[in-house]
Amino acid sequence: MTATTTRMIFVNLPVKDLKASMAFYHALGFRNNPQFTDDTAACMVWSEAIHVMLLTHDKWRTFTDRPIPPTTSSEVMLAISCDNREAVDAMNKAAADNGGTADINPMQDLGFMYNRNLADPDGHVWEAMWMDMAAIPGATDEG
Template sequence: MPKMIFVNLPVTDLQKAMAFYQAIGFENNPQFTDDTAACMVWSEAIFVMLLTHDKWRTFTKRPIPPATSSEVLLAISFDDIASVDTILDAAAAFDGTPDINAKQDYGWMYSRSFADPDGHVWECMWMDMAAASEQEVIS
């Protein structure tokens, strides 16, 4: 079995969250979806589990952070700059907040970020790996 990552996110409205993630390019896996959770597939190895607050609380007793805070910054890569901009446009059109952090453009690396309707922050990035190997570490 390949190594995979399952990102679990608490959501206030499961149907709205599913529609948002489908709009930005995730696919739903109905095998792992019910009225308390939805499995949204980004790639063969990356899955996002959208969990109602009640379902979330079956995994942890820790409080759910408010939508105005950031517990993690989730980063996903894209094949080109246009794809980064496209997902930001889609996020904005479906109640996401585009450019929640400042856009970064170093020529060899480009990134923008958005918050989903529940405040989870995603960084979308493109990088020219050959050019990146020639760069100094960004601080």
């Protein structure tokens, strides 16, 4: 029998101000893993499977020569689930209160799914979302 390992994702993001970015992500509910944090990088943990590596621009450039997109660009939108609508709203407010931008795209409320988009201080786009799987249109209990 083979032991199973939990698959993880490490999202690497270039940031201008590491300390400010760490404070921003902490305010959103991420916690810091000091084992992978130094003056050039910080590991911010959302869950056992999801980690965000904040990398100074100099550190980022050790991994790639590709240009860092401007803060007005959207290279990717990262969606993370929240426990309820209130948590989505709280994350959006925390973004606005901690150097980010709230509601960079229109809020979406489909009844069974609710999301709001925010940007961190470097313009990286996040979608805070909540979904009620049992309320999805067309979902039935029949197999």
